[in-house]
Structures are given as structure tokens and as C-alpha cells.
Amino acid sequence: MAKEKSLIHPYIPNSVPEIKEEMLKEIGVKDVETLYQEIPDRLRLRRKLNLPEPFLAESELKKHVKSLLSKNKTCEENLNFLGGGCWQHYVPAVCDEIIGRSEVLTAYTGEEYSDLGRMQMYFEYQSELGELLGMDVVCLPVYSWGVAASFAIRMASRITGRNEVLLPKTVSPERLATIRTFCQPVATPGHIDVKLIGYDSKAGLLDLEDLKNKVSSKTAVVYFENPSYLGFIESQGAKISEIAQANGALSIVGVDPISLGMLPAPPDYGADIAVGSIQPLGVHMNCGGSTAGFIASRDEEKYVAEYPSFLISITGTIEEGEYAFSNCTFERTAYMKRDKAKDFIGTTANLWALSAAVYMALMGPHGFEEIGELIIQRSHYAIKLLSEIKGINIPFSPNSFKEFVVNFNGTGKTVKEVNKALLKHNIFGGKDISQEFPELGNSALYCVTEIHSQDDIKKLANALKEVLAV
Amino acid sequence: MKEEVKLRKYHAPVWSEPVIMEMGRKGERGILIPEAEEEIKAAVGDAESYIPVEMRRRQLPRLPELSQPQVLRHYEHLTQETLGMEETIDISSGTCTMKYSPKVNEMLARMPQMTEIHPSQDEDTIQGILEIMYKFDLICREISGMDQFTLQPGGGSQAIYANVCVLRAYHDANGELAQRNEVITTIFSHPANAATSSTAGFKVITLMPDEDGYPDLEALKAACSKHTAGLMITNPEDTGIYNPRIEEYVNAVHEVGGLCFYDQANLNGILGIARAREVGFDACHFNLHKTFSSPHGSHGPACGAYGVKKELAKFLPTPVVTFDGKKYHLDYDRPYSIGRVREFLGNVGVVLRAYAWVMSMGADGLLEVAHTSVLNNNYLTKLLMAIPGITRPYAEGKIRLDQVRFSLEKLKADTGVGTVDVQSRMVDFGIQSFFLSHHPWIVPEPFTPEPCETYSKEDCDYWAAVLKQISKEAYSNPEIVKKAPHNSTIHRMDVAALAALDDPEKWAMTWRAYLKKGGKRK
Numbered sequence: 001m002a003k004e005k006s007l008i009h010p011y012i013p014n015s016v017p018e019i020k021e022e023m024l025k026e027i028g029v030k031d032v033e034t035l036y037q038e039i040p041d042r043l044r045l046r047r048k049l050n051l052p053e054p055f056l057a058e059s060e061l062k063k064h065v066k067s068l069l070s071k072n073k074t075c076e077e078n079l080n081f082l083g084g085g086c087w088q089h090y091v092p093a094v095c096d097e098i099i100g101r102s103e104v105l106t107a108y109t110g111e112e113y114s115d116l117g118r119m120q121m122y123f124e125y126q127s128e129l130g131e132l133l134g135m136d137v138v139c140l141p142v143y144s145w146g147v148a149a150s151f152a153i154r155m156a157s158r159i160t161g162r163n164e165v166l167l168p169k170t171v172s173p174e175r176l177a178t179i180r181t182f183c184q185p186v187a188t189p190g191h192i193d194v195k196l197i198g199y200d201s202k203a204g205l206l207d208l209e210d211l212k213n214k215v216s217s218k219t220a221v222v223y224f225e226n227p228s229y230l231g232f233i234e235s236q237g238a239k240i241s242e243i244a245q246a247n248g249a250l251s252i253v254g255v256d257p258i259s260l261g262m263l264p265a266p267p268d269y270g271a272d273i274a275v276g277s278i279q280p281l282g283v284h285m286n287c288g289g290s291t292a293g294f295i296a297s298r299d300e301e302k303y304v305a306e307y308p309s310f311l312i313s314i315t316g317t318i319e320e321g322e323y324a325f326s327n328c329t330f331e332r333t334a335y336m337k338r339d340k341a342k343d344f345i346g347t348t349a350n351l352w353a354l355s356a357a358v359y360m361a362l363m364g365p366h367g368f369e370e371i372g373e374l375i376i377q378r379s380h381y382a383i384k385l386l387s388e389i390k391g392i393n394i395p396f397s398p399n400s401f402k403e404f405v406v407n408f409n410g411t412g413k414t415v416k417e418v419n420k421a422l423l424k425h426n427i428f429g430g431k432d433i434s435q436e437f438p439e440l441g442n443s444a445l446y447c448v449t450e451i452h453s454q455d456d457i458k459k460l461a462n463a464l465k466e467v468l469a470v
Numbered sequence: 471m472k473e474e475v476k477l478r479k480y481h482a483p484v485w486s487e488p489v490i491m492e493m494g495r496k497g498e499r500g501i502l503i504p505e506a507e508e509e510i511k512a513a514v515g516d517a518e519s520y521i522p523v524e525m526r527r528r529q530l531p532r533l534p535e536l537s538q539p540q541v542l543r544h545y546e547h548l549t550q551e552t553l554g555m556e557e558t559i560d561i562s563s564g565t566c567t568m569k570y571s572p573k574v575n576e577m578l579a580r581m582p583q584m585t586e587i588h589p590s591q592d593e594d595t596i597q598g599i600l601e602i603m604y605k606f607d608l609i610c611r612e613i614s615g616m617d618q619f620t621l622q623p624g625g626g627s628q629a630i631y632a633n634v635c636v637l638r639a640y641h642d643a644n645g646e647l648a649q650r651n652e653v654i655t656t657i658f659s660h661p662a663n664a665a666t667s668s669t670a671g672f673k674v675i676t677l678m679p680d681e682d683g684y685p686d687l688e689a690l691k692a693a694c695s696k697h698t699a700g701l702m703i704t705n706p707e708d709t710g711i712y713n714p715r716i717e718e719y720v721n722a723v724h725e726v727g728g729l730c731f732y733d734q735a736n737l738n739g740i741l742g743i744a745r746a747r748e749v750g751f752d753a754c755h756f757n758l759h760k761t762f763s764s765p766h767g768s769h770g771p772a773c774g775a776y777g778v779k780k781e782l783a784k785f786l787p788t789p790v791v792t793f794d795g796k797k798y799h800l801d802y803d804r805p806y807s808i809g810r811v812r813e814f815l816g817n818v819g820v821v822l823r824a825y826a827w828v829m830s831m832g833a834d835g836l837l838e839v840a841h842t843s844v845l846n847n848n849y850l851t852k853l854l855m856a857i858p859g860i861t862r863p864y865a866e867g868k869i870r871l872d873q874v875r876f877s878l879e880k881l882k883a884d885t886g887v888g889t890v891d892v893q894s895r896m897v898d899f900g901i902q903s904f905f906l907s908h909h910p911w912i913v914p915e916p917f918t919p920e921p922c923e924t925y926s927k928e929d930c931d932y933w934a935a936v937l938k939q940i941s942k943e944a945y946s947n948p949e950i951v952k953k954a955p956h957n958s959t960i961h962r963m964d965v966a967a968l969a970a971l972d973d974p975e976k977w978a979m980t981w982r983a984y985l986k987k988g989g990k991r992k
Contacts, residue, residue, distance in 0.1 A: 007834050011570050013926035014842045023849045023927055032841045035848055035869050038712040039744050049742045050612055052605075054832025058574050061830045065575075065822070069583035071598035073591070082588040085813055092501050094538060098545045100580070103554035106571060108766035109563050110553055111903040113894055114482070116959040117551030118768050123979075124490045130980035131491075131531040137979045141770070143624040144812040154669075177788075177810040181635060187647040188638070188671025226525075235522035262517065264527050287599055288589030288814025289821075290771060291624070299983050301974045313977040314489070314984050315970045317961040321992065323489065324963050328977045334627075334665030336909045339674035344665035346627025347759060349817075351767035361490050361541045362500030365530035370503040373517035377506040380514045399522055423592060431590045454507040 009056070075285070079456050080428040083403050083447025084229065085145065085172055086288045087280050089258060090451055092362050095282035095355045104354055112326050118354075119325035122312040125353040128360035129294060132257050132368070133274050134265025136299035139309040141292035141349045145277035146178030148293025149254055152273045153221055154182060154343060155295075155306040156250040157192050162220035164193040166249075168206045172229040173436045175254075179223075192220070201439075204232045204396035206240060215247045225254040226263065230437075230445065231403030232396040233263065241270025257281055257294075259401050261368025262376065273297045282359025283352045292349035292356075304329060308343035371450050375402045378457065379448035385461040386446075391468060395440070402449055406430055409441045411468045418467055419444070425463040475935035480900030481957040485547040488992045491981035493544065494536035501538065532982075551959045553902050555766065559929045561850070562896065562904040564873045564918030565660075565708060567736050567760035575826040576765065579819045589814040593799055599818055600798030604791045606775070606825045613836070614734070614754050615747020616777035620786045621816040626735045627662035628811055629755035629774025630702070632787060633731045634670035635808040636753065636778065637700045639785040640729060643806065650699040654723070656685040658707035659733055661908050672699055679912060683709045683864030691722050698728035705732070705749075706739070708907065708918060709863075710847070710870030720750040729753065729782075735774075736760050738922055739844045739872030742837040746777075753778040762824035773820040787811055839923045843872040846921035846930055853934035854919075857941045859884060863913050872922065875907060878915040887944035887951045889915040892937070894962065895954035899936045 009015045014023065020032070029035060036044075055061035075088050082088075099105065107118050126138040142148050153165045165183065167176070176194075183192035195214055198207040206224055215222065222244035226234045234240070241251035253271040255263070258280040266274040274296045283290045297303040304311065313328035327333075334341040363371070379402050387394045391411035397404050408415055419429040430444035437443065448457065506514075518526060536544075560568035578584070587596060603621055610619045623629035634653065641650045653667035656677045664674045675693045677685040685703065701723040706712045713719075720730045732746045732754035738761045746754040758764050758773040766772075778786065784806040792799045800815070831839065851874055854860050859881025862874055882888045893903040907916035921930050943950045953962065970976035978984035 007838055009831070009835055009838060011572065011830075012835075012838055012842050012923045013929075014846060014923070015838050019927055020842075020845060023845055027845075027848045027852050029848075032845055035844045035871070036712075036743060038714055038869055038871075039740070040714050043717070043744050043748050045743060045745055045748065049833040049836060051609060051833045051836070052829065054829055054835060056830065056832070056835075058572075058830070061826060062574055062578065064829060065578045065826050066581070068598045068602055069578065069581055069822075071601065072583040072587055073595035074582045074586040075588055075591075076582050076586045078595075080588055080591075082590045084590060086589055088586075088588065094500075094542050094545075096580075097542070098549060100576075101546070101549040101554075102556040103549040103552040104768045105576070105765045106555035106557075106568075107552050107768045108555065108560075108566055108568065109769070109905060111893060111897075112963065113955045113958040113960060114553040114897040114903050115551075117487075117548035120487065120489070120551070121545070121548050123981075126979050127489065127491050127981035127984075128533055130982055131533050134531075135980075136983040136986070139979070143628055144814075146810070146813045147628075172813075174810060174813040178812055181809050181811055182669070184671045185638060185642060185647060187642065188651070190671050233521060233525050235525050238524065260527070260531060262521060262527055263525055265531075268528075269525075284585035285588050286585055287587040287591075287596065287818045289816060289818035291813055292771075299974075299979070299986075304974070304977075311977075311979050313971050313979055314981075314989065315963060315967045315976075317967055318964045319961040321990075322486075322960050323992075324960050324967060326963065326968070326971055328971050328979060331972070334661045336661075338661045338664035338676070338909075339668040341661075341665045341668070343669045344627050344631065344662055346662050347625040347757075347766070347772040348770040349624065349767075349772075350769035351771060354768060357490070358541065358545055360533055361536060361544075362538065363533065364494075364498075364500060364535040365533050366499065366535075367501060367503055368533070369527075369530055370505075374503055374506055376517035376520050377510050377514050380517075380520055381506075381510045384513055399520060399525075419592065423595070428588065428591055428595070450503065454510050 078426045078428055079459060081430050081446045081460065082428050084431045084445050085174060086285050087447060087449060088285060088451055089280050089449050091282050091284055092359065094362060095358045098358050099351050099355045112324055119312060121354050121357050123314055123325045125357035126312060128357060132260040133296045134267045135274060135296035137304060138294060138296040139307050139311050141278065141294060141353050142309050143293060143348050144291035145254060145275065145293045146175035148275040148295050149175055149223060150179045150182030151308050151343060152252050152275045152295050153179060153192065153223060156221035156252060158306050159302055160220045160249060162218055164195060164218045165221050165223055166195050166197055166214055166219055167223040168199055169196045170199050170204055170228045170230050171225060204228065204230055205234060205236055208236060208239060211243055215243055217248065219247055219249040221250045221252050223252045227256055227259060227401040230396055230405050231400040233399045233401055235399060237269030259372055262372030278352055278356040281356035283355050290352055292352040305332060306342055309345050374450045378452055382448045382457045385457060389464055403445055403447045405440060405443050406446050407441055407443045413468060414442055415444045421467040422463055427460060427463050475931050477935060477939060478900050482959045483550040484959050485551060487544060487547050489981055490534050490544060492991045494534045496535055498535045498537045500536050500541045558900060558902050559925060559933055560902045561919045561921040561925055561933045562902040564905045564920035565736055567738050567920060567922050569763055569922045570924040571763050571765035572827065575823040578826055579822050584819055584822055597798055600791050602822055602825050604793050604798055606821050609828050610756060610775050610777055614777050615745040616754060617780040618783040618786060619775050619777040620790060621773060621775055621821050622787045622811060623774040623776055624812055624817050625770055625772040626757040626774045627666060629776040630662045630733065631666040632776050632811050633753055634666050636782055636785045637729055638670055639808045640782060641699055650697060652697045653699050653702060654690060654693050655702045657912055658709060659702060659704045660735060663702040663733055683711055684713050687715060687718060690719055694722050694726045696726060698723060698726050700729040700731060702731045702733060706871050708875050710874040711865050711868050712871055716749050739840055741840040742833060743840050752782060758820050758824040763827040764820040764823040771817045771820055773817045842923040846925055847872050847874065850919060850921045850930045850934060854937060857938045858945060859941045873918060873920040875913050875916055875918045877913050881941060881944055882915050885944040885948045887948045889917050891951045892940050895940050895951045896936055897955050898957040901933060901936050
């Protein structure tokens with residue numbers, strides 16, 4: 001039998017048989033199999049893995065993967081009005097350029113000396129976001145907004161020694177599901193009770209009376225969002241924080257950072273901790289695969305001590321005037337304290353923090369102000385055009401930011417039907433929330449950002465007219 | 471290593487970059503925002519009128535104001551001051567599997583068919599992504615022997631957290647959650663196993679190593695009881711030695727009704743060699759940013775693919791991808807599911823890269839990965855063990871797989887130069903600082919290299935030659951090592967600089983905090 005041709009793979013230099021022989025000789029063993037002698041035979045997989053035939057040549061691999069990707073329809077070729085926690089904003093070319101550079105794309109856990117640049121970028125990310133949020137402490141990203149809210153709620157629970165969170169029913173159901181996971185089942189020690197607060201059916205705002213009735217000496221935290229999941233601006237922020245704090249609870253606000261050129265920094269209406277997503281800050285949607293959550297707070301020891309995540313501090317070196325950057329109170333983290341740590345952390349989403357750092361530097365104060373204005377103008381233009389369509393009703397809209405609820409009850413069509421029909425016009429209609437919020441009837445959550453031109457919005461309105469007229 | 475390896479004359483880039491917050495001039499712009507169309511302005515008026523008075527921003531955020539070329543230059547300098555895996559021989563970051571992330575996969579992942587997709591799009595418009603996720607699930611099933619995977623967790627720790635949530639749901643469904651309140655793990659398992667268990671509400675029992683470095687089996691048996699929810703363990707652990715009695719651990723936990731989770735963040739050395747199923751594990755996870763080549767991204771985005779046996783599949787996070795023979799779907803109707811550990815489907819871009827990598831390897835390629843990573847490790851070990859001051863604790867004579875936890879205890883005793891000093895000196899030769907060990911240091915003065923399949927024989931030779939040089943320096947002129955780095959971007963942080971990191975009066979996570987605490991501009 002002819003000797004089987006061995007696979008020399010371009011990603012594996014030592015797949016060359018002669019090199020392998022040389023190395024085996026150096027080690028002093030006969031073959032690679034000998035190196036596996038510690039694994040008992042009964043645990044060995046004595047067959048070839050049953051995997052699809054590979055595309056060893058790069059040209060063929062590329063063709064294969066492209067053919068799969070071509071089955072996706074993009075928000076570039078189509079007009080997209082989906083939001084709800086993952087939003088289509090413009091990503092400046094410089095952001096892609098920087099995070100595409102191999103030095104940061106392929107870095108990982110290098111120390112301060114070899115990876116000074118990466119550490120400085122982290123610090124700059126924290127510093128810039130701190131200016132938007134009006135907060136002195138910002139951590140490196142956790143996995144998502146929902147996870148950031150969950151960790152912040154757990155921080156508040158530890159700070160106050162209490163085990164209850166109050167939050168409005170208008171919170172994003174996906175975030176709420178994440179929060180529920182982190183608040184643990186009743187049967188486990190450390191369980192945090194999740195209680196929902198009602199909202200005003202006209203404006204969507206949190207029901208302050210309901211909050212006052214439910215808040216108590218058990219309440220660790222009141223969590224609310226601004227703008228809310230349903231798009232409106234929660235104008236009672238200061239009152240909500242006041243009620244929370246008067247009862248010894250903390251106020252945590254979830255914010256969309258792209259709104260912060262127009263909306264106040266969360267501490268201005270009493271927030272003790274702010275959380276949110278940095279995906280709007282120069283990060284592509286990636287089918288929801290580029291979420292990254294932030295947590296920010298005042299610079300107080302009792303807050304800093306409760307962060308589960310990495311906090312990068314500026315410091316110095318033996319050289320006068322030289323900056324260095326390193327982990328603040330690393331002792332807190334799971335890497336040092338294991339089960340005695342403040343929750344857990346690991347590899348999360350730092351590349352997106354680097355993109356956000358570049359984004360915030362490009363935008364500057366005026367960029368944030370202007371983009372906020374533009375988003376509000378364009379989304380309210382869309383609200384205006386859509387509300388003129390027969391059968392469509394837009395609740396909660398007077399004070400919305402970039403998202404708004406579109407109710408189709410009067411049209412005789414379901415959101416599902418409308419969206420299927422819009423698809424034929426190359427439009428991705430708003431997110432169907434009729435299951436998430438049955439009390440809102442047959443409704444969709446629409447999102448309009450700076451990427452939508454007047455023509456795009458008109459196209460949507462015209463398509464809707466056509467679809468609903470049938 | 472027959473001939474002397476010539477060490478490179480390396481010097482890291484030094485740009486002395488200011489912090490972006492102290493750069494630029496008032497009025498400069500990095501990017502322009504379009505203005506609303508005249509018709510829109512006429513129709514809706516002033517944007518501020520839509521914001522309740524009490525919710526208007528009074529003062530613009532104090533962000534820097536810079537032109538685009540200056541922003542770009544600053545960040546290019548900072549990237550240059552970062553030693554990426556691609557720029558160096560990153561054998562150093564053991565347990566992290568710093569393998570080559572193929573450029574073609576990166577290119578594919580940046581196509582708009584990946585980046586410009588919204589997760590709530592109609593299923594018909596994301597069939598490609600769903601197909602990739604479904605097929606990657608099948609690939610993971612075959613590699614592990616598990617029956618179904620979720621790709622929702624955004625990292626290894628989050629996958630481990632998903633696992634403890636499944637543990638919880640399983641015992642809850644059996645009405646035993648209140649009673650089963652203990653998770654058993656080992657000191658050489660990743661700290662996330664202990665930490666996530668605690669976050670999920672479990673008490674944690676940690677097994678210490680026996681004389682050979684294996685988790686103490688007798689201690690495990692003694693810990694097993696009606697309170698045991700599960701075991702979370704790695705094999706081989708960071709020592710690199712495959713535990714041949716692993717089934718006994720699994721059986722002991724199964725006997726008392728607990729579940730067994732196999733932390734396979736790194737399974738590079740045993741791809742296609744040994745699987746979780748044959749050992750009897752109920753669940754396992756793979757880090758797609760390690761074994762499966764997705765770039766580490768300066769610490770994410772990542773993915774922890776988490777797989778379980780069919781009895782546990784109903785508990786997996788929602789949604790899961792299904793296939794009806796024609797089309798791919800997202801199944802949200804899962805009454806027993808633990809719910810969510812995060813929003814959306816998971817880091818699908820990472821999954822795409824991992825899928826493309828497996829498809830560029832095939833079964834033979836994956837086996838070759840395992841073989842060469844184990845070969846490289848044993849070759850490097852041979853070189854390192856010849857260097858004065860380096861020892862390899864535990865199980866003398868037993869062959870390690872794809873990594874080893876070495877010790878510089880002897881070097882420290884002989885010369886006063888410890889592992890942190892060596893770590894700082896390495897970067898002077900253009901090599902990434904090595905990973906020491908998670909805490910606590912069971913192995914004194916530890917370091918843990920991992921020469922995965924990416925690295926050539928010459929790469930291993932160079933890496934070992936750097937350590938040989940540093941050892942030589944330690945024995946002849948230890949001050950060189952103790953004062954390192956010398957050729958790096960910055961100088962050494964002294965005791966005061968390090969103490970500031972833990973001092974509330976001095977630490978500063980933001981520029982605004984730094985200025986408040988009397989920090990000086992450059």
C-alpha cells in the first residue's frame with residue numbers, strides 16, 4: 001500500500017513530516033502517539049471525526065463561506081427600521097481601520113509594558129464615556145446591556161444589603177430575561193426579588209404612585225431606562241431617583257449613550273449607577289453579535305469595591321511624567337478571589353470599547369449634540385408621516401428619541417402581515433412587540449436614526465400606505 | 471536546538487502619546503453629521519422641543535475636539551504600542567491558545583452580509599447566519615459527543631455561567647434545588663468555575679491537588695453528598711497532565727445525583743483524540759476565541775459554545791436554531807429554558823470565523839492541530855528543562871499534552887529573580903510577557919507557555935533562547951532583569967505606581983477623576 005500523503009497545512013508549520021521527525025528525535029520518542037500515553041485507551045476516539053469535507057484551499061473556502069453569507073439580506077441593500085437594543089448607526093471608517101489593525105485585533109492578556117497602547121485606549125474609552133455619562137468611574141465592557149444592568153443590580157444589592165429590584169414594565173423583555181437569570185431562583189441564597197412597576201398607558205412614563213406603593217425598606221434598587229425600550233424619554237428621572245433614595249435604595253439608569261449630546265448625564269437626575277450599551281458608538285450590528293455593556297458610577301470606595309469587571313486606572317512609572325495604565329483593585333475580581341469574588345468576569349467585548357473610544361474622539365461634544373438633534377428630527381418626521389396613515393396610531397410619541405411604537409390595530413392587519421408585505425418593498429419594518437407587550441395590541445417598535453434620509457422615511461410611509469390599502 | 475539562536479535587537483515603539491482628553495483644539499471636528507433636510511426641519515421644527523425641559527442637557531460633554539488625521543494618528547500610535555499575537559511569537563500566553571486567526575476568515579466576517587444584519591430580521595433574510603450557527607452546532611456535537619449546543623454565551627466565563635444556570639434549572643425541575651446547594655471544582659480549574667457558581671447561588675468546594683498534581687480524588691469522594699449539585703472540572707488541567715482516572719471523578723458525582731461539567735475552554739491538544747462523552751460528562755464548553763481561532767480582540771468579542779447531553783437540552787438558553795429540512799428557524803418556545811444569559815443570538819461573527827476555520831481544517835486538519843500542539847509543547851519542554859532555574863513540578867516522567875505549568879522557584883532561590891521580573895524582561899526581546907498562573911499560585915513562581923500549532927520549530931527555539939538568556943542574566947547580573955523592561959514603551963512601574971492602583975485617593979479610572987485628584991497634564 002502506498003504511504004498516505006500527509007496533510008501539510010498552511011496554518012501549521014510543523015505539519016511537515018521531516019520537521020516532525022526532527023522534533024520527535026529531539027524529544028526522544030518514536031511517534032506523536034507516544035505523547036498521548038496518559039490517556040487511557042477506552043477514552044480515546046479511535047475513529048476519524050465525522051465532519052464535512054474541508055476546503056483546504058483558501059480560494060475554495062472563501063467561495064463556500066461567501067455562498068452561505070449570500071443567503072443573508074443586509075440592512076444596506078434594504079431599508080431597516082429595526083432597533084430594540086441593536087441599532088443601525090453610521091460607523092466611521094476610522095473606527096473600522098483602528099480595530100482592524102492586527103495589533104489590537106489579535107492582542108489578549110499581555111502585561112502593561114508590552115501592551116501599553118491597548119491599556120491606554122481602555123483608559124481613554126473610560127474617560128470619554130465618563131464625560132458623556134458625567135461619572136468618574138467607568139469599567140471595561142461586560143457582555144451586554146442586560147448583563148451590565150444585572151451586575152449593577154447585584155452591586156446595589158451588596159451595597160445596600162437588600163434583595164429587591166423594582167423596574168418598570170416597559171423594560172426590554174430580553175434585558176429583563178437576562179436580569180431574571182442573574183437575580184437567581186427563590187430557592188438559592190442571594191436571590192433578588194424582581195418587581196415590576198406599572199406605566200402610564202398614555203405617555204408610557206413610570207407610574208410614580210405604583211412605585212411609591214411598592215418601594216420599601218427591602219428595596220435595593222430602582223432601575224429604569226432613558227430613553228426607554230419603547231422609545232420615550234422618561235421625564236420623571238429626578239423624581240424616581242428621589243423616591244428610591246428616600247427609601248435607602250439606589251437609582252440605576254440604563255441609557256443609550258448616543259442620546260447624551262441632547263439628554264442630561266444620568267447623575268443630573270439622581271442616578272447612582274448608569275449602565276447601557278456601547279454598540280451605538282461606532283460598532284456594526286453584526287446580527288446582535290456585538291453587544292457590549294457599560295457600568296459607571298461615582299468614584300467612591302464602596303462602589304469601586306463592588307464592580308465585578310476590569311477597571312483601568314492611570315498611574316506612573318519610575319520616569320517622571322510618564323503615564324502607565326493598569327488594573328485598579330484587581331484583588332476584587334474572580335481572577336484573584338474565585339468564589340469569594342464580586343461575581344465573575346472573563347473575556348468580554350473589549351474590541352468594541354476600542355471602537356467606541358475612537359468614535360467618541362471623532363464625534364467630540366458637537367458631534368454628539370448634532371447627531372442627537374438629527375435623530376430626533378428624522379424620527380419625529382417619520383412619526384408625523386406615519387401617523388397620517390389611516391389606521392395607524394403612535395402612542396408615547398411626543399417625547400421619543402429614536403424609537404417609537406407604531407400600533408396597527410386600526411388597520412385590520414397584524415404586524416407580521418405588514419412586515420411580510422414590507423419585505424417585498426425591501427423594507428425591514430419595526431420589531432413586532434405584540435407578544436412582548438400584549439396590552440399594546442398589534443404594535444411594532446420602529447427605529448429611525450441618522451442614517452435614514454428624508455427619502456428613506458418617505459419610502460417607508462408610501463410602502464406602508466400601499467401595504468395597508470390592500 | 472543545535473545552533474545558538476541569535477536574539478533579535480528589539481525595541482518597542484515609544485510615542486509618548488498624551489491622553490486623548492488633553493489633545494486637540496476647540497472647534498476642530500473629527501467627523502461631520504448631516505443636517506436634517508429643509509423639509510424635515512420645516513415639518514418638525516426644533517429638536518429640543520421634543521425633550522421635556524427637565525431632560526435637556528445643560529452642558530455639552532467635555533469630549534476632546536480633534537480633526538480626523540490627528541485622531542487616526544493617535545490611535546495608530548497606540549496600536550503600534552501594543553504587541554499583538556500577530557506581531558510576535560505568542561507562545562507566552564498559555565491556556566489562551568494564541569493561534570493564527572486566518573486573514574481570509576477576518577475578511578469574510580467583515581462583509582456586510584455579516585456586519586450589516588439586524589438580529590430581529592425576518593428568518594428568511596438571515597438564513598445564511600442561521601445555517602452557519604446550526605452547522606457549527608453540529609460540528610461541536612461531533613467534536614464533543616454532546617447532543618446540542620448554544621452559542622449565546624459571549625465568552626468562556628459566560629458559558630460556564632450558563633452551565634451553572636442549567637445545573638440550577640435541572641435540580642429545580644427535580645425539586646431538589648434547595649437541597650443541592652454545592653458545586654465542586656478544583657484549584658487548577660479556571661477561576662470562573664468557582665466564581666460563576668457563587669454568582670448563581672451555590673456554595674463552592676475547591677479540591678486541592680494531590681502529590682501528582684491531580685485533584686484529590688479522596689477529597690472529592692468525601693465532598694460528594696446529597697448536597698452536591700455538580701462538578702466543574704478541566705482535564706488536562708493547567709499542569710498539562712491528562713488525568714487518566716477522570717471517569718472515577720465523574721462516577722463519584724453521578725452516584726450522588728450531581729451533574730458533571732467539563733471546562734474545555736482549551737481543547738487544542740485533544741481535538742479528535744478524546745471527547746467529553748466517552749468520559750461520561752453531561753456538559754462541556756469550547757472557547758471559540760481559543761481553540762477555534764477567532765481573534766482574541768484585546769479581550770473579546772468571544773464565544774463560549776456550550777453543549778449538553780439530550781436530557782439537559784431543554785434547559786439551554788433561548789432561542790436555539792432549528793432546521794426543518796428546508797429552512798432554519800429560531801425556536802423561542804422553550805418552557806424549561808434557563809431563559810437568557812444575554813441579549814440576542816450570541817456573537818455570531820465569532821461563530822462565523824470558527825466555522826470557517828473548521829471548514830479549512832476538516833477532521834484530518836483538527837487532528838494535525840492536536841498532534842502538532844502536543845509535539846511543540848514537548849519539544850519546548852525539552853528546551854526549557856535544560857535552562858538553569860526552571861523546574862516542572864508534579865508527576866515526574868509523565869508526558870504533558872499541549873501546555874505545562876513550569877516554576878522559577880529555583881531561579882528565585884538562586885538569584886532573587888522571580889517570575890514577574892522575567893515576565894517584564896521578556897518583552898525586551900520582542901516576546902509577549904508570559905502568563906503566570908491564575909491565583910492562588912499553587913506552583914511557586916509559575917509560568918505557563920502554550921506553543922500551539924501556529925508556531926514553528928524555530929519559533930519554539932527563539933522563545934526558549936529568550937528564557938535561556940534571561941536565566942543567564944539572572945545568574946550573572948540579576949539587576950538587568952530586576953530593572954526590566956529596558957526596551958519597552960514605558961519604564962517599570964515602581965512600588966508607588968502600583969500602590970496607587972489600590973488607593974482611593976490616587977486611583978483614577980477616568981481623566982476627569984485624574985484631574986480632580988491633582989493629576990498633571992503632559
